[in-house]
Amino acid sequence: MDGKVEASSKEADESLSNGSKRGGWISSPFFIGMIAGMSLGSTGIVGNLIVYLTREFNIKSITATQISNVVVGSTSIFPVVAAIVADSFFGSFYVAFASSCILLLGTILLFLTETINSLKPHPCSKDSSTTCKPPTGIQYTVLYISILLISIGFGGSRFTAASLGANQFDKPEHQGTFFNWYFFTFYVASGAALTGIIYIEDNLGWAIGFGICAVAAFVGVVVFVLGYRFYRAEKPQGSAILDLGRVFVASARKWRCKLSSRAEDYYGSSSGHDVLVHVLPPPIPGKGLRFFNRAALITDADLHSNGTIKKSSWRLCTIQQVEDFKKIVGILPLWTSSLFLSIPIVMQMDFIILQALVMDRSLGYHFEIPAGSISVIVLISAPIFLTFLDRVLLPSWHKVTRKSPKLLHQIGVGHVFNVLGMVVSALVESKRLKLAHEHVSMSVLWLFPQLVLVGIGEAFHFPGQVTFYYQQFPQSLKSTSTATVSMLIGVAFYMSNALIDQVRRSTDWLPDDINHGKIDNVYWMLVLLGGINFVYYLFCSSPYKYENV
Structure with missing residues (x-):
């Protein structure tokens, strides 16, 4: 008996020892290195994109401004898409890794537009503006694909990697400290790109500047992958964003139903069981925005013949989902x-x-x-x-x-x-x-x-x-x-x-x-x-x- 206890204790100690190798501060340098490379690579391009489009692609200034707005806007929209995909399907690591690879591919492609003469128009003559030739269809296509890949890659990687990094810690104060260092690195790297890399692009050549951006993105991807064995494994939990959509759809489908004042007429379970069992009386949805209370209202269409609840998340939601x-x-x-x-x-x-x-x-x-x-x-x-x-x-x-x-x-x-x-x-x-x-x-x-x-x-x-x-x-x-x-x-x-x-x-x-x-x-x-x-x-x-x- 004592031997079994000792063996069990030994296994527990080994498990704790193995677990300590994953997560915690040992994983942080890899996230810091990743965001530094990604920020240098993307900001060095996006921060000077208007100048590049006007000088190298002969695009009018206001049009170049609008293109830049779409690019920067996309880098802010794609984090939401990436978060939904990570939570619902693949997990943060694989989404962040795929996004960083997409960013790397975009920086390489944009580098090629500068180094291969056939991928950009001839520069405008300084003597006359009539000799300015706009980009051809192929040149526009390659340009737009490259900046689209950069937008998707940077947008999908930075916040997903930040969430994954915070998930390596159990204590909120440690998570807060990690976020501070993560975004401090982001600001420092972005500032370095807006000064150093842009200066190189303007004075030493776009090819050198874009080459540095591609190398920085590559280093970021490599550092991120090297830390994989130190990251805690995670499983997709399902996206809470979808719950919001379910509430809207469920309440719309029941718009003709009359609301009830009885607590037992509302679905208060969040455990996923299909049987309506309440140990304590369930709460009643709040009075504000009462129309959406219908999403938690149990109707005859939500019940089987034996009285159990049908599993249909797009027709019946919990009270908590409605309140959220x-x-x-x-x-x-x-x-x-x-x-x-x-x-x-x-x-x-x-x-x-x-x-x-x-x-x-x-x-x-x-x-x-x-x-x-x-x-x-x-x-x-x-x-x-x-x-x-x-x-x-x-x-x-x-x-x-x-x-x-x-x-x-x-x-x-x-x-x-x-x-x-x-x-x-x-x-x-x-x-x-x-x-x-x-x-x-x-x-x-x-x-x-x-x-x-x-x-x-x-x-x-x-x-x-x-x-x-x-x-x-x-x-x-x-x-x-x-x-x-x-x-x-x-x-x-x-x-x-x-x-x-x-x-x-x-x-x-x-x-x-x-x-x-x-x-x-x-x-x-x-x-x-x-x-x-x-x-x-x-x-x-x-x-x-x-x-x-």
Whole structure:
């Protein structure tokens, strides 16, 4: 008997020992290395894409801006798709690995467009614009396939890998520390790409810059795969996103059914059993958005002849699924206000590059700031002010008021700084146009104040949004809350494209030569839209009641 106990104890110790080799901090360096390579490879391309399209593919500036918006928007939309696929079918590792390989393939293909002359049009003549030839159908096809692969790959890998990395830890504080290091690496690598790699592309050649991006992506894939034996195994759990769809479909199918006030008429089981057994009386769905309570209503069509419940997830949902759905619907107004907060930022980032291309970018006698690197000011100012906010401003506020500021207040301050950034953008562009008409080139340094304001605003609203959605989303949807923020940014890029299209059709503010346009009027329009959106945000946030806190 003692021998069996000793053997069992030995097996348990060996199991614990083997388990300790998987997960935990030993796996973290591989995720950090992976995101560093992926960020360098993708940001080095996407950050300078407008310049590449206009200079190397002879694409008009506003059209290049819209293409860039689609690319960046896709990198923010695909995380949601990747999360659903990972949760429902393949798991995070295989989705992240496949996505990173797709990114690598896209960087290689774009590298070939620069190194193989037949894959890009002849450069425009400096003497006459009439000799500019647009890309052929094949050249467009190869170009679009390459940037599509980069969008899918980077979008599908970064958040999926982050979730997989956090799953390697059991303690929430360790997960939080991992996220800090993961996204710190993401910002540092992106900043390095927006400065170093873009400088190489502008001064040493696109082929060298794109080659570095391809090598960085390759290293990221290799590092990620090398850590596989240290990762905890995971199984797909099914996507909670589908539960939201089931509630909508089930309630729509029963729209004619009358709601009941009896608790036993609603399906309260979440265990997956098909027999209706309640040890305790089940709860009644909440009174808010009562139409969707029908999804949990048990009707005759939901029962077998012996009284057991039919297994049909698209006709009958649990009360918990219904309540989770209603929580999401309650957050949607705030989500839409954040959407219109992102659109001005997206448009400003596009116009900043076009403005920088026609401004004096010299810094001293021998250095010229790359146009695609201008937006790095946001990446610098946001973390700096975020540190000040976290270490100085918020603790001081707590000492004075004995209360911590609410997340919605913090996000609201971000709205204000965003509008102020657009005001400064409009004033600076008005001054730049006046000087351009006098044939005087304005220094690109005048663009820095508006970018700093946007960075300060982002320090307020972006972490505030991530924390707000993480806390307010139902427990079953925690893993998708950050992907929802990413999707919000992606939709903003697509909507900004539509807004640019409308402005071009209705006005003459956005010609291909912005020196003959009125981008300052576009900025004033964004100030007006931002002000209206801020009022809408106040209307949505004032009555909101915090949950899950």
